[in-house]
Amino acid sequence: MALGRRFVTWRIIWGYVSGVRGAVAAVVWAVPQPESNVTTSTVTAPAYWASALVNGDDSGLDDKERAALEAWRSREGFPNVVDVARDDDGEAFDARFTWHYDLYSPESGYRGGEVIDYVVIQ
Numbered sequence: 001m002a003l004g005r006r007f008v009t010w011r012i013i014w015g016y017v018s019g020v021r022g023a024v025a026a027v028v029w030a031v032p033q034p035e036s037n038v039t040t041s042t043v044t045a046p047a048y049w050a051s052a053l054v055n056g057d058d059s060g061l062d063d064k065e066r067a068a069l070e071a072w073r074s075r076e077g078f079p080n081v082v083d084v085a086r087d088d089d090g091e092a093f094d095a096r097f098t099w100h101y102d103l104y105s106p107e108s109g110y111r112g113g114e115v116i117d118y119v120v121i122q
């Protein structure tokens with residue numbers, strides 16, 4: 001029975017083969033990989049909302065900021081934010097300043113400010 005490409009985990013064994021250092025490529029085991037229907041995307045929002053969006057902790061926001069955050073969530077369809085965007089090394093991207101802040105969060109009422117990309121599970 002042939003297994004599809006996405007279902008086979010290939011392993012490469014490095015070591016000594018008959019006294020010669022090299023690699024022996026072999027299918028050590030074929031492990032069915034679970035299919036995932038989870039898709040992620042990114043959404044840009046104010047950086048100071050990170051704790052509220054990622055951790056659910058809005059204790060650092062005042063009432064006006066909470067209202068703006070809830071209006072943004074409603075407008076965006078209540079996204080499931082799980083993290084901030086990260087680079088290939090796993091480090092969070094730095095917040096960036098924009099004069100187009102109102103494009104990302106018109107609810108906040110500011111023209112300029114720091115924004116960051118958030119990872120959203122759909």
